[in-house]
Amino acid sequence: MALGVTAAYVIALLAAILAFVYAVYLAVWVKQQKNENKTIERIAGLIREGANTFMRKEYTVLAGFAGIAAALIFLFLPKPVWQGGVDRNLTMALSYIAGTIFSAIAGKIGIMVASLANARCAEAATKGIRPAFLIGFRGGAVMGLMVVGSCLLGVLGVLLLTGDSTMLLGFSFGASSLALFAKAGGGIFTKTADVSADLAGKVELGIPEDDPRNPAVIADNVGDNVGDVAGMGADLFDSNIASMSAALVMASALDGGRLGNASLMVILYSALGLISSIIGIFTARINEHGSPTKALNNSTYVTTGVFLALTALATLLFKGFAWRVWGASTVGLFVGVIIGLATNYFTDDSRPIVKKVAHASKSGPAFTILSGVSYGLISVMPAMVGIALSAMVAYKLCEPMGPGYAMYGIAMAAVGMLSIVGMIISNDAYGPIVDNARGLAEMGGLGEDTIRVADELDSAGNTVKAVTKGFAIGAAGLTVIALLGAFMSEVNAVLVELGRAAERLVGFDLTNPTVFFGTLVGAAVPAVFSAMLILGVDKNAQRMIAEIRRQFKEIPGLAEGRPGAEPEYNKCIDIATTGALKELIPAGMFAIVITILVGFIGGVNAIGGFLLGNIVSGLLLALFMSNAGGLWDNGKKYVEAGHEGGKGSEAHKAAVIGDTVGDPFKDTAGPSINTQITVVSLVASLLAGVFVNLHIF
């Protein structure tokens, strides 16, 4: 190869450092923006404090969980510590801890900057859309850059320090553990606050959205940050690490255990993806009368184009079949874009589907629900066919490269799809920042014009958010297929080590009843997992609603808005925080325990089926829930914009019910399923050695 190991590492390290430097620059830039409105700053301070409270508690609980997990990893993985190999077990445990810490730091910094950006964005909105957009976008970009920079740095660090790609699974599992807490916990938090604020405030008491009298209003804004900024960041951190790890585990097998071309391409492609995202972020701008949606989309197109060009150039440096790998990566990226567009078709209110659901609302809420469920179900088709086709094409493209390269091709498709993840996260984190800014503009009394600007920024955030969510789910799908390959690699490595090379897995036969058993059980898991999260939101919201009612009853002058009558915002934040962590743990444990059970019952064959069933039903439910939720949300907004009777009409009431149902679908359960799939796949891969030896059937 023309490109040496060192050169690839240096490029990747430079890219990571560049990302951090640029992130610091943007963070400083955001901090320097004007921030003079006292009311806004006070409220923004409350939001910041609330987010910190949640993250502190979350990280404390997580530390306990991670401590136990690390101890178990040390005892059992990659093989029981009493069978020798203490060093390797210790390394694995440390890699796991590193995974949680890297993700936690990236999340913490991202959310810090996001919660600085919201107030400044609100204030800038008084001067027009151009400065406000830049603050919102750059605040989000800090999260994007931090996440992808940490990913790359972490993976390189583990590889360089341990020289053992299996350790990446530990690192990846650490990131997944954090993502489970951040995404599912944050998702329960944000929807608890949102639903309670709406029901107890808007519906029962008739006070407007974002009214400072509402005790849940700060929790609601905190939720945007912890659920959408930190949660989505951790989710994509997780997917990105998982796709790189899966690719590198397979690459290591292909390269004969050392760093060869297969591994280098993974690292190089990820590094080039990060560089492309930096360029894309750099180009994001908007005119005084421009559309923020267009601006966001344009920088995504720039990123995509630069990535394709850079990787094509890099491919020239490799001899032989490297263009096949390029093809696989390109197919992945292309399908990601297709999924994004399909999501947009089903959830954007300028397209027919949202209009149909809004129209159905005229016949009552049952029809809002029925039509939303129906179109949500139909919307899974393009994404699933896209993922299926891209996996098939990537596989067939790379198959001629030699045995084992086919599954590697699928992993590279996932790497390709996730290559622009820096840009995706930036776009996504933009959403909650401008959403918060809108709330602050309202609470700070910045006037109608400013709120209108903030509304326009917010609407772009919603559109882009739906697209990135589809993208995240697609990426998780491909990643987990790649993890299925990684699982096989792990099992075979164990078998070879045990001198049972003859039993090497060549695949999973679905007419094998053990595989089939695993498939059906695996398919049921995302259903139960997502249901537990939704019920968690439900339970938690009941508690918060009771608290809101109590405050309105017991705090004198609060309902009338007497000056000095302040609600106890912290109580609501406490309820959301404690409840979120309490409700998420059983769901997470359920998924992990059942994976281990299936492994002990049916061994590696059952796990193969289990992972497949889990992917299939996980994709189906995640796409359905995210899209139906987005559809209802925008359906409500469409009615509020004056269609089908407008605000206050029967159609509006029905659309609000649809939106309330959709909230935990799209912001709690749907996107958490991604994480659940990844967690389960990593648990399976990590325990591969144990399942080979211990199982009933």
Added chain:
Amino acid sequence: MALGVTAAYVIALLAAILAFVYAVYLAVWVKQQKNENKTIERIAGLIREGANTFMRKEYTVLAGFAGIAAALIFLFLPKPVWQGGVDRNLTMALSYIAGTIFSAIAGKIGIMVASLANARCAEAATKGIRPAFLIGFRGGAVMGLMVVGSCLLGVLGVLLLTGDSTMLLGFSFGASSLALFAKAGGGIFTKTADVSADLAGKVELGIPEDDPRNPAVIADNVGDNVGDVAGMGADLFDSNIASMSAALVMASALDGGRLGNASLMVILYSALGLISSIIGIFTARINEHGSPTKALNNSTYVTTGVFLALTALATLLFKGFAWRVWGASTVGLFVGVIIGLATNYFTDDSRPIVKKVAHASKSGPAFTILSGVSYGLISVMPAMVGIALSAMVAYKLCEPMGPGYAMYGIAMAAVGMLSIVGMIISNDAYGPIVDNARGLAEMGGLGEDTIRVADELDSAGNTVKAVTKGFAIGAAGLTVIALLGAFMSEVNAVLVELGRAAERLVGFDLTNPTVFFGTLVGAAVPAVFSAMLILGVDKNAQRMIAEIRRQFKEIPGLAEGRPGAEPEYNKCIDIATTGALKELIPAGMFAIVITILVGFIGGVNAIGGFLLGNIVSGLLLALFMSNAGGLWDNGKKYVEAGHEGGKGSEAHKAAVIGDTVGDPFKDTAGPSINTQITVVSLVASLLAGVFVNLHIF
């Protein structure tokens, strides 16, 4: 073997004849019951007429569809007619037609008797629960006996006349085609009428349920008959034939192409199941103060017990491993009962789940929906684990019998689960008869006491219906796994014939990207199919609501109930009928066309994955929709019984919205997915030979 071919045939034929004789006896008995109330008889006459109108139209459209399908079968199946074998193609086409006709006749007679029984049941209810129960149950039993008798007779006929088990797939596909029309078409019909009658009548105009002024009221009652009696009958006819066919196709391969022990056991077990059902039906009785639910359950237990005893005795007649087959069949039956009990847990209003959903309704309709969706999702777990375990156990039990016996074991588990189908259909058809009787009692002014008796009968119908629905879905799941085996047998037979025995399939590897591609696409199909049906109900209901409003506006005196002011019931029946057929065809064509497309794209491997994905997501969605629907229905009834605020409260309004959402879930989409899965599996098996030769990847 101790039991000769002739003896087994004779037993099976005698069982079928016995079923017909007993059905005729029961039909005559029902007809002889008192039927003197003129008002009731007039309305019952309208219902009967409406049902006939629907079935006439349905059968006309079906005849066209079947004609085209038969022509295509003649041209292409089992292999293109120009490659020789005209006789076989003609036999296949005729078998197909026979399948549609057998199912149609059974459905026609069943519904005829059911629509005689409803008026008589209403009148008997004036004298107490004992005589009314017997009429309701025996009216339903005619359907159960006709269906199972025709199944057995049809399968025996095809086998005896053609001596070729592959022809059974044609026969089975005929039954499936009819089931698709009956179940999906009937499902759209019944929910169109139900939803429209409720929305336009109860909600808009404030007239009570079953009020004769409502132009949709007759269509609503017709819907109970065509959707629930004829539809569910056709569905279980289809599952029963499919399970027998799958078992016999595999048995034929095991027996070396002639009728050996493996085939005999299938026929014998089915015959003994029918005999057990006859005995169970015979024992159904109730005391004056007894519980109809208990009476229905008891006869199911009798049937199950008798079946187990008879098959154990029969097993003694076979040498060797026959007890393994008995074990497989018993496991299937056992799991069917478990699924039924689990369904009951999630949908019965004496259990905690229904109460929780009713309680959630106090916070508004969004919570009714969210909690119902959540528990519906959780409810899939026991059934899916049960099916997975039973398939694994049946496989492992029969594996030692020799190569190929393992999949045969799964087919026998399906046969075992469906053995008591005669009893299941009887119980199920009882529901709509007593539901109709309740409506007739109300419309005929039979007084509060009679309505109370009818209510009690109706409530038992609802409970049992949920159980049988779970049972039907479980049976379809196992059957389709067996059909996967049949598909492999067919493919291998074609390959051997082509001299390509080396390519024989030994399984489907899910890490093969073609298989994986098929899996993801297959998983998306039930989602889209069910969504199309729900949207169909929605569209059709809009048309009917417009018609109801028109009648109330244009027919003088109708709204006030002036004597002589009659609504035009037939217009509503016409709308429901035409719309149902119009909406179902695209959904059915979508499922069939996509199966063929996947086969042409990825060949038999893609189809293997496609069938698996289809089963997995089909089971998930069917169980979810049926159980969530049942849960909402009973949640509403629980509130109406005076809990959580009772009738007219906010909780009641929310529960009604849940019920309206649940209606097309549980009576249109959920149970139609069964049929969709079977249709797709049969299309795949029939086209096996074509896909072997023609595919892109």
